[in-house]
Amino acid sequence: MNTMSRDKSRGQSEVLGFVLILGITMIGLTTIIIFGGNALKDAQQQAQIEQAEQSFGVLDGRISRVALGASPVQTVDLGLNTGSSGATLKSRDTGWIRVTYVNTSTGSRSVVMNRTLGAIIYANDDTTLAYQGGGVWRHTDGGTIMVSPPEFHYHDGTLTFPLVTVTGGGPLTSSITVTQEGTQIQKYPNRNQQTNFTNPIPRDVKVKVTVDSTFYQGWGVYFEERTDGQVEFDHAKEQATIELTDPISKVGSALTLVGGSQLQIQDQAVLSSYDSSAASPTFGGTDGDIVSDSSVQIQNNVRIKGNITVGGQADISGMGNAGRIHGYLSYGAGSVSQSACDDHVDGACTKNASLGDKRSIDTRISNRIARIEESNNNEANPHITNGELNWTGTDNITLEAGDYYFNQSFQVQGSNSAPQNLTLDTTNGDIAIAVKDTNIQIQNHGNITVKGDGAVRFYNDKQIQIQGQSDVWVPGYDSPQLWMYCTSNCGIQLNSGSPRFVGVMYAPEAANGVQVQDHAEVYGGIVGGGQVQIQDDAHLHYDEVLSTTAVFPDRAPVIYMHVSVYRMTIKSE
Known part of the structure; x- marks a missing residue:
C-alpha cells in the first residue's frame, strides 16, 4: 500500500513538472514574440525612415532643378510604402516666412516678403520628415533637426535667399510630379514694390527674418549656425526670428x-x-x-x-x-x-x-x-x-x-x-x-x-x-x-x-x-x-x-539683399 502511494505521488509530480516546464516555455515564447516583434517593427520603421530621408534628398534636388530652370517638370518615385506600413505622405499649405525691412531712424517697417511655405510631409509613427522652404527637416517629440539646408545664405553682409514654396494640398502617392507655377517673383531689390527697395541697403536699415512652422526649431538652429545674429524662439507660436547682424564686430586684442x-x-x-x-x-x-x-x-x-x-x-x-x-x-x-x-x-x-x-x-x-x-x-x-x-x-x-x-x-x-x-x-x-x-x-x-x-x-x-x-x-x-x-x-x-x-x-x-x-x-x-x-x-x-568700437560702423549689417520666390506645384497621378 505504501509503495503504491509513493508511485502515484511520483507520477503526479512528473505531470506537474511537465506542465510547469511547458508553461514556462510558452511564457518565454510569448515574451520573445511580443518583444521580438516590437524590435523587428522598430527596425523596419527605422529602415523606412532612413529610406525616406534619402528619398527626400532626391526630391530636394529635383525641385531645385525645376526652380532654377534646368527642367520644366520633374517626376520622382520616392519608393515609399505608405499603405500597409501605416506611414502617410501628403502636401500641406502650412507654415510661413516673413522678411522685414526696418528703418532704425524713423521706426518704419516694410515687409519685403511674406509667403506661405507649404510642405511635403512624410509621417511614420512619431517621426515626421518634411520638405519645406528648400530644406528637409526631421521632427520627433524631441524637436526638429535639419537634414539638408534651405537656400538661405548670409555671407559678408550679403543675404541671398531664393525661397522655394510648394502648393497642392492633399494625399500623395510615392510618385510625385513637380512643376513651376508661373515665373520667379523678384522681391528684393524691387523698386516696383517699394522705391527704397534697392541695393546697397541704406545704413539705417536692419533686416529680420521670421519663420512660423512646425519645424521652427530646425530653422532657428540653422540661422544660428549660418549667421551671427541672435535667434529668438517663440515656442508657443512655433516661431523663430533672426535679426541679421554684422559678423565682424570688434577688435578685441593687440x-x-x-x-x-x-x-x-x-x-x-x-x-x-x-x-x-x-x-x-x-x-x-x-x-x-x-x-x-x-x-x-x-x-x-x-x-x-x-x-x-x-x-x-x-x-x-x-x-x-x-x-x-x-x-x-x-x-x-x-x-x-x-x-x-x-x-x-x-x-x-x-x-x-x-x-x-x-x-x-x-x-x-x-x-x-x-x-x-x-x-x-x-x-x-x-x-x-x-x-x-x-x-x-x-x-x-x-x-x-x-x-x-x-x-x-x-x-x-x-x-x-x-x-x-x-x-x-x-x-x-x-x-x-x-x-x-x-x-x-x-x-x-x-x-x-x-x-x-x-x-x-x-x-x-x-x-x-x-x-x-x-x-x-x-x-x-x-x-x-x-x-x-x-x-x-x-x-x-x-x-x-x-x-x-x-x-x-x-x-x-x-x-x-x-x-x-x-x-x-x-x-x-x-x-x-x-x-x-x-x-x-x-x-x-x-x-x-x-x-x-565697431570695425565697420558706417554700414548696416546687411549691405546687399537678393530675395526671390519660386513657386512649385506638387501632385501625384
Whole structure:
C-alpha cells in the first residue's frame, strides 16, 4: 500500500513538472514574440525612415532643378510604402516666412516678403520628415533637426535667399510630379514694390527674418549656425526670428591672426595696452592680448602684458630670463612643460584654446573700392592727378572730408632734410581713401597726420608699408580715428627705422603676412594672417577702446539683399 502511494505521488509530480516546464516555455515564447516583434517593427520603421530621408534628398534636388530652370517638370518615385506600413505622405499649405525691412531712424517697417511655405510631409509613427522652404527637416517629440539646408545664405553682409514654396494640398502617392507655377517673383531689390527697395541697403536699415512652422526649431538652429545674429524662439507660436547682424564686430586684442601660418615674437618685443579715452593715456596696461589660429614661438626676452590664445602649438622654451607672459597661455595642440609655465607664465597654461570662424572681408573691401572708384572727390583736389598724389612743388598736402581714389600709387615719402607731410582733415566729415592695385607706401620720413574728430578709412587690395622713420599720427593716440583695411592677398610691413603707427590695421587672412620690426611702435591693434613676425624691440600697444568700437560702423549689417520666390506645384497621378 505504501509503495503504491509513493508511485502515484511520483507520477503526479512528473505531470506537474511537465506542465510547469511547458508553461514556462510558452511564457518565454510569448515574451520573445511580443518583444521580438516590437524590435523587428522598430527596425523596419527605422529602415523606412532612413529610406525616406534619402528619398527626400532626391526630391530636394529635383525641385531645385525645376526652380532654377534646368527642367520644366520633374517626376520622382520616392519608393515609399505608405499603405500597409501605416506611414502617410501628403502636401500641406502650412507654415510661413516673413522678411522685414526696418528703418532704425524713423521706426518704419516694410515687409519685403511674406509667403506661405507649404510642405511635403512624410509621417511614420512619431517621426515626421518634411520638405519645406528648400530644406528637409526631421521632427520627433524631441524637436526638429535639419537634414539638408534651405537656400538661405548670409555671407559678408550679403543675404541671398531664393525661397522655394510648394502648393497642392492633399494625399500623395510615392510618385510625385513637380512643376513651376508661373515665373520667379523678384522681391528684393524691387523698386516696383517699394522705391527704397534697392541695393546697397541704406545704413539705417536692419533686416529680420521670421519663420512660423512646425519645424521652427530646425530653422532657428540653422540661422544660428549660418549667421551671427541672435535667434529668438517663440515656442508657443512655433516661431523663430533672426535679426541679421554684422559678423565682424570688434577688435578685441593687440594682435589677432586669422589664417595665420606661424607667429614669431622675439628679441625684446613688448605687447601691452592703454586707454585712448583717458585725458592723459598711460601705457603698460595688461590687456595686450594675442589671439591666433596658428602656432606661436616666443623667445629672447619678450614681455607680453596680456593673455595668449593660439589654435596650434605654443613654444615658450626660449623666452630667456627676462621673458614673461603676464596672463594665461591657452593653446590647441602639442604641449608646454610645467617648468616653462612656472618660469614664464603668470597665469595658467591650458590646452583648451577655442577660436571662432574665419571672417574674410574681401567682398566688403572690393565693394568699398568699387563705389569710391565710381564716385569720388579727386577732381576737387589739385594735388591728385591720374590716380596718384602729386607732390610737385610741395612737401605738404591736405585732403579734406570726402572720398578719394588712387590706382597708380599712394606714396608719402621724403628725406631726413625734406619730409613729406599729408594731413587728413576730418573737421567737416570723414575721409575714405581707396587704393586699388597698388601699395600704400609711407616711407623715408613720410608723415600722415589726422586732424579733427572724424574718422579716416583706407581700403586697399595689395600691400601696406610704413618704413624708415615715418610717422602715422593721430593726436591723443586715438586709434579708432584711423583704419587701414586690406584684402586677403595683403601684406603689412612696419620696419626699417623706428616707424610709428596710430590706428588699426585690419587684414584678416593676409597671405603675405605681417612684419613689425626694428623698434616699430603700434598704438591701436593689428588683425592679420600668414607668417607673422614681431621682433627687434617692436612695441604693440593695444587701445582698450577698440573692444567697444565697431570695425565697420558706417554700414548696416546687411549691405546687399537678393530675395526671390519660386513657386512649385506638387501632385501625384
